[in-house]
Amino acid sequence: MSSPSPESSIAANLNIEGEDDATDIPLSMAASVVLTSLPRDAAQALEGAGELGVAKVLIRVVPVGSAPSLQQRRFWMKSSNNFEVIISSLRAKLKLKPHEGLHCYVNSVFAPAPDESVGNLWRCFKTNDELVVGYSITPAFG
Numbered sequence: 546m547s548s549p550s551p552e553s554s555i556a557a558n559l560n561i562e563g564e565d566d567a568t569d570i571p572l573s574m575a576a577s578v579v580l581t582s583l584p585r586d587a588a589q590a591l592e593g594a595g596e597l598g599v600a601k602v603l604i605r606v607v608p609v610g611s612a613p614s615l616q617q618r619r620f621w622m623k624s625s626n627n628f629e630v631i632i633s634s635l636r637a638k639l640k641l642k643p644h645e646g647l648h649c650y651v652n653s654v655f656a657p658a659p660d661e662s663v664g665n666l667w668r669c670f671k672t673n674d675e676l677v678v679g680y681s682i683t684p685a686f687g
Contacts, residue, residue, distance in 0.1 A: 601622060601623055601624060602624045602671075602675075603619060603621055603674060603675040604622050606618055606619075606680055607678070608680060609680060610681045610685050612639075612680055612682050613639060615639070620634075622663055624664030624667060625662070625663075625664060627661065627662060628657050628663060628666065631663065632659060635649065639680075645682065648683070648685060649678055649680050650685065651677065651678060652679075653679045
């Protein structure tokens with residue numbers, strides 16, 4: 546006769562008779578292999594994950610290299626927009642032709658993907674509560 550596996554004994558210990566909600570017990574996520582539902586603290590954390598709580602964020606655009614300057618360097622944008630909206634807006638304001646390139650960088654460090662959320666970029670890389678986007682007609686960095 547085989548002995549019960551450690552997983553089954555842990556699961557058996559979690560099922561307490563008369564308890565309707567076994568997820569009230571705080572457990573580490575390492576134990577999730579044997580769980581049928583998430584622990585309460587993990588479920589609460591996941592409910593609010595990804596929510597920015599800000600409808601609009603401030604964007605500041607700065608020319609890099611020989612790129613032309615814009616009259617309006619700061620503007621508000623919906624946090625739910627993708628970065629491609631900033632790219633399209635800059636292309637329109639700079640009156641670029643379809644074959645002309647535009648390179649955009651956040652904090653002069655990296656070029657985000659066009660499908661990246663503006664809200665996520667703002668949350669992770671904001672400086673003084675504004676997302677600084679550098680733009681150039683030619684590649685400016687590496």
